[in-house]
Amino acid sequence: MNTKQQSLSVIFASIILILLFYSCQKKEDYKEVNTKKSVFLTGEVIPDSHFLGDQKCKECHQNEFKKWKGSHHDKAMQIADSATVLANFNNKKFTSQGVTSHFFKKGKDFYVNTDGPDGKNHDYKIIYVFGITPLQQYIVQFPDGHYQCLRTAWDSVKNKWFDLYPDFKVVHSEWLHWSRGGLNWNNMCSDCHSTNVRKNYDVKTHSYNTKFAIINVNCEACHGPGKQHVTDVDKMGENYVSNGRFQMTSKTEPKELVDQCARCHMRREQYSETFNFEGTMLDHYYPQLLEERLYQADGQILDEVYVYGSFTQSKMYQNDVTCTNCHDAHTLKLKFDGNKLCAQCHVPETYDTPKHHAHPLNTESSKCVSCHMPGRVYMGNDFRPDHSFRVPRPDLSVKYGTPNACSGCHKDKDDVWAAASFTKLFGAVDSVHYSEKLAPGITMQPNAHLGLIELMNEKHQPEIVRASAVKALSNYDVDSFIDEFTKLLKDESAIVRGASVDVLNLINNTDYTAYFLPLLEDPKRSVRIKAFFGLGTLDALSIPKVYQESYQKVKNEFWTHINTNSDFVGTRMKKGDYLIKQGKLFEAIKSYESALDIDDINNQIRVNLATLYYNTQQFDKAETTYKEIIKLQPDYGPVYYSLSLLYAELNRVDGAIEQLKKAQKLMPENIRVYYNLGLLYDKKQDFKQAEKTIITGLKVDNTNESLLYVLAYIYGKSNQKEKAKNIVKKLIDLYPNNQQYRAFLSQL
Incomplete structure (x- = not known):
């Protein structure tokens, strides 16, 4: 598994809290149990001593060992030395995107001199290597337990250095820079490149104490810890009978095997504290x-x-x-x-x-x-x-x-x-x-929502396709389809249930939240946690007694999920979103501000943060934040729109008009821009500009109800009665059930 894929989309890898890590070191009486029939899993960390290593497996499984030896799993991660490093470190230099990296040796050790998090070049010792072909990556150690993957890799087919992303320029201050979160081994790579990984992230210090039982992907990474198996074989000898403890065996059902491999062969978000072979894929990942x-x-x-x-x-x-x-x-x-x-x-x-x-x-x-x-x-x-x-x-x-x-x-x-x-x-x-x-639904074609509704209800279609149709439907008027989404909360597919919860969580209307209560006892941890997030608008005391015990258990699962993944920007934002649901706006602000601490050029964080500042009447901070967004992303139309609303709230009408005119150039199809700009001109008694603005908007959508109403209002206010009457008559023809328009006409 590599880092770039997970970094671009903020995918969530496994983390173990230090507290639980220390406690597990004492639990040598850990029992391997099959809990697949249990809804709430133990979440216990498996002690490293239960993983015996490939040499022990080799004693009885020599043919399998021979095949595995030298494979991509075997070479998933290795200590850097003369036997494992494939690249040329003999005083070689490589330049890409204006950065020159110098690869050299000091005695038996391998080094690179390249740009660091401060934008200056430093010497870094290579600690680990990743993979063998068609490329090999190199990992260096940073302070506070951080390990970082170099952006420059070795092409082991053509035998040359190359840039993993030659067309993608990244500066040292960005999260995607190799020295920062985007190419961090602890959260991007470790879970799938080693065996029994505990990330041990400390959110307070933004540090790691990552541990693993075995450095590479050995036999037990796929089949499970071997200690009990060896004990049973030693005890039973020729009478040994498999008890079904191992995963990925010849008896594993086809789809279950895909799920077990998928743990490392999919882009996903993590929901468990650690992967410990309990339950199924959706108990650990979505x-x-x-x-x-x-x-x-x-x-x-x-x-x-x-x-x-x-x-x-x-x-x-x-x-x-x-x-x-x-x-x-x-x-x-x-x-x-x-x-x-x-x-x-x-x-x-x-x-x-x-x-x-x-x-x-x-x-x-x-x-x-x-x-x-x-x-x-x-x-x-x-x-x-x-x-x-x-x-x-x-x-x-x-x-x-x-x-x-x-x-x-x-x-x-x-x-x-x-x-x-x-x-x-x-x-x-x-x-x-x-x-x-x-x-058509994903590309937002006219009336494509009808096909999406059909697709998400077609049980013969692939589950991931149905779930994706659910997500795509959220790009339309979600409130119009609440019944469709709530119906799928009982779907037999857990992936579909999870997608439906996610979409309903986007809706401000909380009338449907009661539908989430049964999902507190869903058989899949990921779905339970999504449902708990959706219930964030409710006070714990308002949860019905019949669900109280499950609510408290899922609450623990939810906060474990949040704490486990708090080295990701997305998780810190999710925590902020949950606190908003709880009405704890100032705590939500702290969570969003902490997200900026690890990615200070992420404008999505700033957009949400500016809204929170606005809602808590911290107008100066909101204005400053909007301006920072503009500085980083001057072509982002919505920020000008938001800044104009802030200025309008502060009665800074000229400033609001100026920002909306910029928004209009960048978002010529956005009707709300014309609507608000017309009202601002009206507020200044500039009826000609107001009329001109609204008419321009109607060229985009000539039957838009809001624009037609505002135009009629402006005509009426500026003593252009006949024009006003004509517009109101058009509104009555378009919307005959709206009695307000008939009353408006009679007033005129």
């Missing part, structure tokens, strides 16, 4: 849904999202194909080369022919994966295929700008050509794919 900037509108990969979100869209997953059908569980390599891999299930005589794929045999174009698994390059040189295994749809590319394998290979052709060629070869598409409903 996956990233198919959303803009992360996935294409039709669900194809875009940003680094790994495999889970793609594979669970596929027909293969729906038909119980699992990871180990294609990949050897221990070498991680494909079981067969070329089309022979797909021929395990798909008859070659039918599919591996020019009649099917329309390309010459034994060419790159004739490979199944070329059409059905087009991929993207991440981290500079790491090509990863899309695991949704979809049929190319160039017709959707024409409609929504999504990629397709046809024009992806035929670079000299466009999507229109690809769509026509596809139809000529295979005929018109004769079935409806979920993307035909999801893509």
